[in-house]
Amino acid sequence: MDTTSIKNLFKLKSVPIEPKQEQFSKKEIDPTNESLEETRKRTYHESGYRDSSRTNGNHSTLSICLDAVYSKFQNEEKEMVEKQQKLKESYVNEQKNRETEIKALFVSQETKEEQLKNKDTEIESYQLTIETLKGEILDLPRNPEKYNVKATRGASAKFWIGFILLIPITLYLTTFYISTSYSAFFKGFDAKSTIIQSVLDAQAFSKAWNEGAIEGAFVTLIPFVFLGLGYLIHMFWENKTRANYIKLGLLFIVTFIFDSILAYEIESKLYELNKTFDSPLFDIKIAFTKIQFWGIIFAGFIVYIIWGLVFDFVMKEFREKDKIRNEQEIRQKKIDFFQEKINVLKKETEEIQTYIGTIKETIIKTRGRIEELQNVIDGVIIPTKDYKLYASEYVQGWITFIGEKIAVSRTEKQTMIDECIATYNTNLETVGANSDNQNLVYLSSL
Template identity: 45%
Template structure:
C-alpha cells in the first residue's frame, strides 16, 4: 500500500505547487497523466511498451517545446548573450592585435632609424680624423701626424740629454781627470758612478731629470699665453743657462787645475770663457735643452688636438653601444609582443569555436529537463494508476510490474539526458 500511495500522492503534490503559479501547466500535466492512463489501458501496463511510449512522449514534448518560440528564446537567451559577449571579446582582442601590430611596426621602424644612425656614426668615426671641423670638433686637421713626428724627434733628443748630462754631471762632480784621461764626455758615466758609491750613482742618474723638468716647465708656462707666464718662462730658461754655465765651469776648472803650471794662478769665469770646451758644453746642453722643451710643448699641444678627435671618436663609439642596446631592447619587446599576439590569436580561435558551438545550440532545441521530468512523471503516474486500479492481477505480480515500469522510466530519463542537477538539456539537433 505504501508504494501505491507514493506513486499517486507525490505527483499530485507537484501538480498542486505548479497549479498555484501556472494553471496552463496544470492542464498540460493533466493531459500527460490522462495519456499515460489511456496508453497503459491499451497495453495492459506492459513495461516494454512503456519504453516505446515514453520515447513517443519525449518526442511529443520536444515538438511542443520547439513550437513555443518565445519560451525557446528565453531558454536560449543566456547562450545568445554569451555569444554576443564572445563577439565583443573578439573585437577587443582584434583591437589589441591591431595595437600590438602598430607597436611592432613603430619599434621596427625605430630600429631601422637606429641602424641608419649607427652607420652614420661609423662613417663619422672614419672621416672625423680627416675633417674634424665638419663635425664641430675644434681640432686641427692632421694633428695626429704632427704628434707622431714630434714624438719621434722627442725620444732621441731625450736620450741625448740624459746621456749628455750624466756625462757632464759625472765629470763636474765625481770624475778625477788624469793626464791620460782628460775627456769630459763619459759615455759610461753611470757605470763609473756606481763604482764610486750609491750617492754618486743617484746624483748622476737623477741630475738629468732636473733639466727635463725645467723643459717641462717651458711647456707649462708657454701654454698659458699670459705676460706673467712669459716672465716665468724667461726665468726658467735663465736658470737652466746658469746651471749649464756652472757645470761647464767646474769641468773646465778640473781640467785647468790638472794642466796649470803656475801654482799661484787662479781660475775664474774669465779664464773659463776663453776655453772652447766651456762654450761647447754650454751649447751642447743648453741648446738641446731648449729644442727639447719647445718640441715637448709642440707634442703636448698636438696631443690636445689628437685628444679632441679621440674623445669625439670615443663618444661616437659609446653612442653606438647605447644604440645597439636600444635595438636589443626593442627586439626583446617585439618578441614579447609577438608572443602576446599569438596568445590573443589562440584566445580568438577558442572564442570563435565557442561561438560556433553556441550557434549550434541556438539553432537546435533546448529541452527544459526539470519540466520534462515532471511531465514524464505525470505520464508514468497515469500508466501506474491504470495498473493499480484497473488491472486485475495478484499483489506480487502488481508490485513486479510497477517495479519494472519504474526501471524502464529511469532508463528512459537517462537516455534522453535528464539529470537532477541540470535545469535544461541542450540538443543541437532533434531526434
C-alpha cells in the same frame, strides 16, 4: 517509432544557464492558465496507461516508448515560441555582449599594432642614427673640419713621429746629465783619461751609487730637473703672454747657467791635470777659451732646447688628436645611449607582440563562443526538469496498468514494477534529466 531513428533526428548538448532560469516554469510563461499543466500531466499519464495496456507492461518496450515520449516532449517545447524566447534570452544577451567584446578587442588590437609600427619606426631611426655616428667616428681623423672640429687633419701621424723622436732624445739627455753631473761633482780625473772619458763615463750611475746614497740620488734625479724645465717651456709657450715670455727667457738662462757650471767644473778638473808651474789659475776667462767647455754646454743645452721643442710639438699634436678623440667619444656615448633606447624599445615590442597574440587568441575563443551561442539560439532548449515531471506521469500510468490489470502474483508484479522504474531511471540518465543542468539544448544534425 524506432529508437535509432529518434536519436538520429537530434544531437544532445548540455548548456548551463543563469540561476534565474532554473526557477522557470510553464506558469511563468502563462500564469493565468493554471489548468494547462494539469491537463498535460493527465495526457501523459493516460498515454502511459494506454501504451502499457498494449504491451502488457513490458519494461523493454517501455524504454522505446520513453524515447518516443521524449521526442514528443521536445516537439511540444519547440512549438512554444514564447517560452523558447524566454529560455534563449540569456544566450542572446551573452551573444550580443560577446560581439561587443570582439569589437573592443579589434580596436585594442589595432591600437597595439599602431604602437608596434611606431616603435619599429623608432628602432629603425635609431639604428640609422647609430650607423651615421659610426661612420663619423671613422671619418673624423681624416676630415675633422667636415664636422666643425678645429683640429689638424693627420694629427695622429705627426703625434707618433714626434713621440718616437722624443724617446731617444730623452734617453740621451738622461745619459748625458747623469754622466756630466757625476764627472763634475764626484769623479776624480787622472792623466790617462781622455777628454771624452772624463766627460762621459759609462759607469757613472753605478759608481755614484757605490760612493753613497746621496751621490746616487743626485745623479739619478738631476735629469728630471732638466726634463721638468722642458715641460715648463711647453706650458709657458702655450699661453703666449708677456709674463710667460719673460719666464721662458729666464728658464733658458737658468738652464744655460747650470750647463755652464757643469762644463766649468769638468774643464777645471782637466785644466788642473795638465797645468804647469807657469800656468795661471783657472778662471771663467780661461774656460771661455776652451773648445770642450762650449762643447759640453751645447751637447746638453742645445739638445735640451731640442727636447723642449719636440715635447711642445708632441703635446700640441696630442691636443689636436685629443680633440678628435673627444668628438669620437661623444659620438660613442650617443651610440651607447641610442643602443640602450633600442633595447628598451625591443623589449616593449616583444611585450606588445605577446599582447597582440593574446588578443587574437581571445578573439578566436570569443568567436567560437558566439558560434556556440548561435547554435543554442537556433536549436531547441529542453527544460529537462519539466521532462522528468511528465515522464514520471507517463511511467505512473504505465505502472498503474500493471497494478490494476495484469493478473500475476504480487511478487511478479513487484518485479515488473521495479524493472519499469529501472528503465525510467536509465532513460532519465540518457537524456540528462538527472544531471545538475536545468536545460538541454538540441541542435539539428545537418
